[in-house]
Structures are given as C-alpha cells and as structure tokens.
Amino acid sequence: MxxxxxxxxxxxxxxxxxxxxxxxxxxxxxxxxxxxxxxxxxxxxxxxxxxxxxxxxxxxxxxxxxxxxxxxTLTQHSKLVDENRQLREALLLAEARLNRMHAVTQQNERLKQLLDTQQLLGMHAQLARLIDVQLGPTRDRVMLNVGVDEGVHVGQTVIDSHGVMGQIVEVLPHASVAMLVIDPDHAVPVMASRTGLRGIAHGTGDADQLVVPNLPLSSDVKNGDQWVTSGLGGRFPAGFPVGTVTQLKRDASGMFLEALVKPAAQLERSGEVLLLRDQPDPVGPPAPAPEVGPPDSLAPRATQGGRRALNSDLMPSVPSQPATAGTTP
Amino acid sequence: MNRMRAQGWAFWIGIALALLLMLMPLPALIQPLKPYWPALVLMYWSLEASDRVSVGLAFCVGIVADLLNGALLGDQALRLAVLVFIVLRFRSRLRFFPMWQQALAVWLLLLNNQVLQALIRAFAGDSPMPALSWLSPAVGAAIWPFVFLLLDDVNTRLRGNKAA
Known part of the structure; x- marks a missing residue:
C-alpha cells in the first residue's frame, strides 16, 4: 500500500x-x-x-x-571675560596686520596693473554652519547647512579663518557635503610660501596630518615651513594656508622626501565656515581656440554641384556670387 | 491585536532611534568606537520576535541607512542581511545562551560585520577603516546586555499592558 x-x-x-x-x-x-x-x-x-x-x-x-x-551657557563668567580679552587682542593684532596688508595690497595692485595681469583680489564668500552628524565610518566629511538653493555647487572651496578645510563634493537642496583635506581621497596642490616649492598635499585620514610626498631630496624645505594653495589645477584659489611642516622624512623608496604637514584649518572645532564663491582663473595652457573659418559665403565647399543646386533654390537672384567664391581657393 | 500593534510601534521606533544614533557624532577621540546601533536593535528583534524580522526587512533597513550615511548604496543592506540571516538561523540556540555567551556571539557577529565592511571598502577603493574601529564590535558586545534588557523591558511592559 x-x-x-x-x-x-x-x-x-x-x-x-x-x-x-x-x-x-x-x-x-x-x-x-x-x-x-x-x-x-x-x-x-x-x-x-x-x-x-x-x-x-x-x-x-x-x-x-x-x-x-x-x-x-554654563561656562564661567571669568572664563568668558578671559576669552573676550584674548579675542580682543587677537582682533587688534589682526586689524593692525590688515592695515599693513592694505598698503601692500595697493602696491601689489599697482604692480599687477603694470604687469597687465588680471587677477581678482577681492573674494566673495558665503557663510555656512556645520550640521554635526557623522557620515560614514570616518569623520573626513562634514555636512553644511547650505545647498543648491543657496547657490552652492560641487567643487567650491571651504575655508575657515585659519586655512583651507576642504571642498564641496555633494549638494542637496538645503544641505551639502564637504570633503575635508584630511580625507585620504583628497589632494590639494600646494606651494611652500618661503621658497615657492610646489607639491600636492594628500590627506592621511589622520585628523591632524597631511602628507606632501615626492619632494626632491635636494629641495629646500624645513620644519615650520608654511604651505599655501598654489592655484594650479584651477580648483582651489591661490594663497590660502593649508598647513605647516611638522616632520620631514624619506619616503619608502628613499629617493624622495615626504613632508608631514599639520593642517592650518581647525577641522575639529570649526562651527562656522566660509564657502568661496569665485572659482579661480584656471591656470595652465589656454583653452583651444574655437574653430574659426572664413565666412560661410566664402567657405570652400566639397560638393560643388549640390551646393550650387541648393543656392539656386534659395536665392536665385544672385547666381554669380557663389561661383566666384568657389574658384578662389 | 493591540499588543501586536504596540510591539510594532516599539519595533519601528527602535529602528528609527538606532538610525539616529548611527548619525549622531561622538567626541572625535572615541568616534571610531561607536557601536553599530542598527545591528544591535535588529539582533534583539530577530531573537525575540522572529516573525517580525526577515532578511528582506534587514535589507530595507540597510538601504535606508545607506541613504542616510551617503557612503555606498547597498553596503549596509548587504551587511545587515547577512547578520540577520545568521541570527535567524541560530536563533533557537542563541536565545537560550546565558547573557555572557550571548554577548560573545554578538561580538563575533559584529566582528564578521566589520570584516565585511572592510572588504566592501577595499573593493570600492575607499580608504581603509581607522585601526581603532576594530574595537567597535567589542564595545557593541559590552553594551549588548544593556540594550537587550532595555528592549526586553519595553517589550514585556507592552505585553503586560495587554494582560491588564
């Protein structure tokens, strides 16, 4: 069964x-x-x-x-007074320096006019606040409270009062994400302000360290040298502090120097940041010239017969003009 | 019916809180140690109410977490699906483990999760994880008893409400 x-x-x-x-x-x-x-x-x-x-x-x-x-709110009064005094001093110092810079700027402007270069010294910036959230497993990216609707676009430089913080990598309608200079995927073209030596500063993922690799062994670079953006590549405007050299060592191959750099921007503390409005003038070879040829009526044509037929269709009253143009070249 | 609905609320609120906790920053020093909250909450619910949690649901929660985190779409979806699958498979054993053994199992599960994350990041060409983050599974295991007791308390209270 x-x-x-x-x-x-x-x-x-x-x-x-x-x-x-x-x-x-x-x-x-x-x-x-x-x-x-x-x-x-x-x-x-x-x-x-x-x-x-x-x-x-x-x-x-x-x-x-x-x-x-x-x-x-809970910070002690005395501490606030202290901080206030310190800030006042700093402001005074900054203003004094600024006044001195003003004269230099004017002089520089005159010289630049003499040299016939056109570089904007004024800069337009937009204030943004950090939204304090953690994106991804590391803290290499920050979220800002301005977005497309406030005119932010990908690639804008983010700075604080001390130096370059990073750049915008993603925009949402009312928020945007900035990649910090310490992100291992980030690189910024830099120049030593003392010697003009150029390099590229990469992030290391470490909160207080950048690295400028591939410097020649003979290059003149010292601990404490300041690196500023060089403006090459056209992404970051020139002249913003990026960091100072804290350590120099040979790279793994022993053929080049590697400078460890402490970022100038206060990446841990910055609550408010500036977004630079103007993109710098791209430095590099000039853009290829647009294709300019002779005016259409004078252009040589490959198919004489076809063009002539077309012409006779469109403007039968001037038959002689295209014929003479066609024979000139 | 009422109890089921109350439990459903508790479940979704727990998931939402876990996602918020995932986004909340900690002081920079202990940042890499932050436990992976969505995994902890999903583990509790797949142990205690396996009819509520499925691999598909874990996948969906992971997609939402990816959207919020903005790293790589599908990364957390994959990891949470694997995690919930393992927990559901060994549910009957894990449930009756004493707490310390359960915490040990949680540590292994989170470590597996961490290895998967490192692999995915390596394949995607992202930068490697900070070294300190390998302690994060241990932190997750250390707070597991508290998470478990807290969620269990909420769960039994909801059940008690129904009885009253």
Whole structure:
C-alpha cells in the first residue's frame, strides 16, 4: 500500500529556501553597489529624498547642538571675560596686520596693473554652519547647512579663518557635503610660501596630518615651513594656508622626501565656515581656440554641384556670387 | 491585536532611534568606537520576535541607512542581511545562551560585520577603516546586555499592558 503523497511537496526545504533568499539579497546588494559606484545612484537618490533626509540630519545633530549650547551657557563668567580679552587682542593684532596688508595690497595692485595681469583680489564668500552628524565610518566629511538653493555647487572651496578645510563634493537642496583635506581621497596642490616649492598635499585620514610626498631630496624645505594653495589645477584659489611642516622624512623608496604637514584649518572645532564663491582663473595652457573659418559665403565647399543646386533654390537672384567664391581657393 | 500593534510601534521606533544614533557624532577621540546601533536593535528583534524580522526587512533597513550615511548604496543592506540571516538561523540556540555567551556571539557577529565592511571598502577603493574601529564590535558586545534588557523591558511592559 502506497503512502498518501502530500499534494504540494516543497521543492526546497525551509533552510534551503532561506539560504537562496539570502543569496538573492546579497546579489541584489552587490549589483546596487556596483551600479552606485559607477553611476552615482546614491547621490541622485539622496538628492530626490533630500526633503526627508535633511530634517533627519538636523534631528540627529540636535543633541550635539544642545550640549554645545548648554556648555556655552554654563561656562564661567571669568572664563568668558578671559576669552573676550584674548579675542580682543587677537582682533587688534589682526586689524593692525590688515592695515599693513592694505598698503601692500595697493602696491601689489599697482604692480599687477603694470604687469597687465588680471587677477581678482577681492573674494566673495558665503557663510555656512556645520550640521554635526557623522557620515560614514570616518569623520573626513562634514555636512553644511547650505545647498543648491543657496547657490552652492560641487567643487567650491571651504575655508575657515585659519586655512583651507576642504571642498564641496555633494549638494542637496538645503544641505551639502564637504570633503575635508584630511580625507585620504583628497589632494590639494600646494606651494611652500618661503621658497615657492610646489607639491600636492594628500590627506592621511589622520585628523591632524597631511602628507606632501615626492619632494626632491635636494629641495629646500624645513620644519615650520608654511604651505599655501598654489592655484594650479584651477580648483582651489591661490594663497590660502593649508598647513605647516611638522616632520620631514624619506619616503619608502628613499629617493624622495615626504613632508608631514599639520593642517592650518581647525577641522575639529570649526562651527562656522566660509564657502568661496569665485572659482579661480584656471591656470595652465589656454583653452583651444574655437574653430574659426572664413565666412560661410566664402567657405570652400566639397560638393560643388549640390551646393550650387541648393543656392539656386534659395536665392536665385544672385547666381554669380557663389561661383566666384568657389574658384578662389 | 493591540499588543501586536504596540510591539510594532516599539519595533519601528527602535529602528528609527538606532538610525539616529548611527548619525549622531561622538567626541572625535572615541568616534571610531561607536557601536553599530542598527545591528544591535535588529539582533534583539530577530531573537525575540522572529516573525517580525526577515532578511528582506534587514535589507530595507540597510538601504535606508545607506541613504542616510551617503557612503555606498547597498553596503549596509548587504551587511545587515547577512547578520540577520545568521541570527535567524541560530536563533533557537542563541536565545537560550546565558547573557555572557550571548554577548560573545554578538561580538563575533559584529566582528564578521566589520570584516565585511572592510572588504566592501577595499573593493570600492575607499580608504581603509581607522585601526581603532576594530574595537567597535567589542564595545557593541559590552553594551549588548544593556540594550537587550532595555528592549526586553519595553517589550514585556507592552505585553503586560495587554494582560491588564
């Protein structure tokens, strides 16, 4: 006697089905990651969902803001007075320096006019506040509270009062993400202000260290040298402090020097930052000249017959003009 | 019915809080030590209410977390799916472990998660993780008993409400 067969025997047991489902999800995730890596889907999705996402960031940043506000309120009076005095001194010093700089600037402007260069010395900047959230596993990127609607675009330089902080890498309608100079994926063309030696400062992922590799062994660079942006590459405007050399050593190959640099910007503390409005004039070879040829009526043509037929269709009253032009070259 | 709904609320609020905690910054020194909150919360619910959590749900939570985090779409989705799959597979054993053994299992699960993250970052060409972040699974395991007790307390209270 045969046992009564169950009507629906599952092809896969429960465990197998679970495993298959997991594999399907893993494959889906892998496909998503590859597509996102190649096409930047995430940015588009984030841009579309920004109306929902940005308030979440604000919410997540709120406790940190409260703690900050509370600590400011609870700071002792004497400490505030002290800080106030220090700031006054700093301001006085800065103003004195600025006054001196003013004269130098004017002189520089005259000289530049003499040299017939046109470089803007004035700069337009926009104030932005940090939204205190953590993006990704490291703290190499920060979120700012201005976005496309405030005129921010990808590639703008972010500075604080001490130096270059980084650049904008992603914009949302009312927020934007800036990559800091310490991000290992970040590099900025720099120049030693003392000697004019050029290099490229890379981030290391370490909060207080950049590295300028591939300097010749014979190059004149010392501890304490200040590096400023060189303006090469056209991304960062020239002349903003990037950092000071703290250590010099040979690189792994022993053929080049490597300068370890402490960033000038206060990356840990900056609550308010400036976004530079103007992109610098690109430095480098001039753009290729646009294709300029003789006027259309004088241009030589490849198909004489076709053009003539067309011409006779369009302007039958002037038949002689194209014929003479065609024979000149 | 009522109890189920209350539990559902607790579940979603827990997930939302975990995502917020993921975004909240800590002082820079201890930043890399921050435990992976969404994983902890998902682990509790897959142990205690396995009908509520599935691999697909973990995947969706991961996608949302990726959207918020802005690193790589699909990264956390993959990791959370793997994590929840393992927990669901060994659920019957993990549930009856004493707390210290459970914490040890959580440490291993989070470590696995961390290894996956490092692999994904390596494939995507991102910079390697800070060395200190390898202690983050241990921190997660250390606070697991508290997370478990807290969520369990909320869970039993909701159940008690129904009985009353």
């Amino acid at each position: 045969a046992l009564p067969q169950k009507e629906s025997t599952p092809i896969f047991s429960d465990a197998t089905a679970g495993t298959l489902r997991l594999i399907a999800y893993l494959a889906l995730a892998a496909v998503l990651m590859v597509l996102d890596h190649r096409n930047g889907w995430l940015h588009r999705a984030r841009y579309a969902g920004a109306a929902a996402i940005v308030p979440i960031y604000k919410l997540a940043a709120a406790p940190a803001d409260w703690i900050h506000a509370a600590s400011t």
